[in-house]
Each structure stands twice: as C-alpha cells, then as structure tokens.
Amino acid sequence: MLKTNEIEPRHYRDAMARFAGAVHVVTTDGPAGKRGVTAIAACSVSDNPPTVLVCLNRENPSNDCFVENGVFALNTLAADHQELSNAFSGLTGLSPEERFAQARWETIATGAPTLSDALAVFDCHVVQTVELGTHRVYFGRVAGLSIGDKSSPLLYHERGYRVL
C-alpha cells in the first residue's frame, strides 16, 4: 500500500503498471522512411471525426519519421502476437527489415504498413502533435480501418504480457 503526494518517476511507473493496456505496433512509411514501434500508450479520442492518439518517446530521434511522414497506422495486436511485440520493442536487437519480416503487411489508405492479421487497424493522417515531457502525442484522423477475424487481445499488465 502506498499513498503519497511526493510523486517520483518510479512511483508513477509502479502505479501505471496497474493499468492493463492493449498492445499495438504503430507503423509509418513515407519520405522519412519506414518504422514500427510497440506501444501501449494509445487510445480513442472521438468517433466523429474518427480520431485516435498515440504517445511516442521524442527522446528517440528515430521516432521523428512519424512527424515527417505525417501518417501512422495503429495496429492492435492479438494474443498470438507476443513475439511480434518483442521484435518492435527493440529488445531483440533486430534490424527494421527483420522486424517487418516477422509478419505480413498491407496498406489501406495512407501508405503506413498495416498488419494483415491485426485485431484492428486504424490507418491515420497526423492532424496534430503535442510535445509534453519525454513524449510526443500524435492525434490521428482515421482514414482507413480494418477489423480482423481474431478477437482475443494481447495485453500488458504489471510489466508482463497477459491474454484475455
């Protein structure tokens, strides 16, 4: 049990570990290059106009291509995508090409890679970004959608993968 009003980053992270988050791979492609990043900091903003947001670390310069390309696809992972999540989290040391080679990809509307067997895909144009702390929040207007056949999501909770 911890109750405090002196909030250290580690307390914040410990409290946030109690969140059960859906795991996504956020992808982009365009003049600044192709990239994918595992992310749980993503959610719905509005259904009209259809808008989602995702928060990516802006201290990693490799993430600047999401701004420069102006597009991203939020690919919501299924329970059997744990290895894919690890590949795009950078933990396995794979090159970008090797990461994308782990799955089948298509495009829908923006040219960002969309995962063929995702639970759902939100293919977006970036309409606004906000820089706050270590992260940049990307607001994306959904220009293309896909709803897959799978239904069991991959979750992340208490610093580990969980399946519903």
Ligand SMILES: Cc1cc2nc3c(=O)[nH]c(=O)nc-3n(C[C@H](O)[C@H](O)[C@H](O)COP(=O)(O)O)c2cc1C
């Ligand atoms: C389960 C999980 C969730 C993550 N969520 C986020 C996130 O929401 N935003 C973010 O910027 N990085 C997040 N990361 C870290 C990025 O995936 C990681 O920093 C990035 O893929 C490193 O890529 P690089 O090796 O190409 O630089 C998460 C990692 C894991 C394992």
